[in-house]
Amino acid sequence: MAGLEDLYREIILDHYRSPRNRGDLPTPPAYRVEGFNPLCGDEVVLYVDIDDAGRVADIKVDGQGCSISQSSASMMTAAVKGRTEAETRDLIRAFKAMMSIHERGLDGNGDGHGDSGPVAPDPAVDMGELEALRGVVKFPVRIKCATLSWNTLAEAFDQAGLDRPAE
Amino acid sequence: MTLDVASVKKDFPILERDLAGHRLVFLDSAASSQKPRAVLDAMDHYYETTHANVHRGVYTIAEEATQAYEAARARVARFIGAPSARGVVFTKNATEAINLVAHSYGRACLPPGKAVLLSEMEHHANLVPWLMLREERGVELRFLAVDDDGRLVLDDLDRQLDGVGLVSVTAMSNVLGTLNPIARIADAAHAAGAVVLVDAAQSVPHAVTDVAELGCDLMAFSAHKMCGPTGIGVLWGREELLESMPAFLGGGEMIRDVRLDGWTPNEIPWKFEAGTPPIAEAVGLGAAVDYLSGLGMEAVREHEVALTTHALSMLADRHGDDLRIFGPPDPHDRGGVLSFTYRDVHPHDLSQVLDSAGVCIRAGHHCARPLMRRLGVPATSRASFYVYNDEADVEALSDGLFAAADLFSI
Structure with a gap:
């Protein structure tokens, strides 16, 4: 049985107690995207300002939820500010890979094939502080809390992509 | 006829389980009860x-x-x-x-x-x-x-x-x-x-x-x-x-x-x-x-009213305004189900801390989202009692609340 200290690392509690980039941004130019976890009622609202170069110029978080969803969102904003869309998408992918060890549903990946083994960290992506969230995989119910803001951020980029004129 | 809870506990094999050094304190019978040996x-x-x-x-x-x-x-x-x-x-x-x-x-x-x-x-x-x-x-x-x-x-x-x-x-x-x-x-x-x-x-x-x-x-x-x-x-x-x-x-x-x-x-x-x-x-x-x-259903109800009465007063005593319990204040108007919020601690976190001490409560919307909206909360924690619960279980719940407060105090 995994202990609480595996989940509630000090850095996670710090982001929970003092969330970074809390608030909102004027829309437009920022995109506003909501994420919701129906299981626990966690809610995250992201405001993402993407500049002409496709970089995250600014990002703010609103909403409410448990320490894991809120600290994950806070750490995410700190990690992606200033990054390009490609860099951000790499980070989203790496973060979800870190969380995916137990994230298997009925989609046929739970039979010992495919991605059922532990996921090795992608050496190309520096996870920095986000490493602290790795312990969440020992608590499968909480994985959705940790990934909520990341899925929401991916949606913001999808929206931005739809709005961009075709070249 | 009153319920002999110590003897009732012995009827439920799962209550013998050890969870990392803690006895199993099962406070989620409103979701699903445990099963006696006879069943x-x-x-x-x-x-x-x-x-x-x-x-x-x-x-x-x-x-x-x-x-x-x-x-x-x-x-x-x-x-x-x-x-x-x-x-x-x-x-x-x-x-x-x-x-x-x-x-x-x-x-x-x-x-x-x-x-x-x-x-x-x-x-x-x-x-x-x-x-x-x-x-x-x-x-x-x-x-x-x-x-x-x-x-x-x-x-x-x-x-x-x-x-x-x-x-x-x-x-x-x-x-x-x-x-x-x-x-x-x-x-x-x-x-x-x-x-x-x-x-x-x-x-x-x-x-x-x-x-x-x-x-x-x-x-x-x-x-x-x-x-x-x-x-x-x-x-x-x-x-x-x-x-x-x-x-x-x-x-x-x-x-x-x-x-x-x-x-x-x-x-x-x-x-x-x-x-x-x-x-x-x-x-x-x-x-x-x-x-x-x-057991006798009159005795079952009597036991749950007594335990709920104890829990409501003991928890209010120890936790005061930190604890907000929903539902009718008179134990005779309610069953042994306590939904509550505790300080700013999210129900998921509270449930996680309690789990580390072997205490099982429910956290979330309890399949009643319209009611959650009416109460104006996204989620609550819920402890629910049955024939195998006693005052020691309420004690374990109370201790877990203090532990969560220590961890998550802002």
């Missing part, structure tokens, strides 16, 4: 000695299996004060029982233009089948409001019943513990010409149930919340009413005859039991009913 043994014995399909074979064990299955039905009928076992339909769970009524009565018997009256405190199981009916047939749905103490607002009941063909309300809220005045609602509903379905999933396991006293026409509950197995539930109905309702699912057992140009239904209750039923589960439910009857 587990009855089901094992059935599979080891008796199993065959029911109502089909002429050989000895098939005959015995049929008898065991039907004997369970008779036990359930006695347990809820039903005049005969013919009104007891076995379903998968309370949810399926309500779906059965929504499909059968809702689509075929509800007079055109008549509304369905529900309440804001219903479990999704007693909301979604009716929302589906509204989408499909345009049936009007009305909702009894909930006041700030978590009670149904019934001041305007007669006016709200005007034009209603069916009322479906919970006997006890799975979130607030509120015990609703079903007899009063049923009287008013009948005066208005409406049929009354009661979601009794939370009440049947915890108090004496008498369908005649409740005055309802239909009642749904699940075995797994009353010491029985998962996979079986009950729809009780007045016999004439069940007879007037068309079959729900089609298949074996529920037919009298099948021709290539049509079919005729079986009698009640088998008309509503398509396919091989949950036979071992029925045996388990019968054993659960015997077990609870042995």
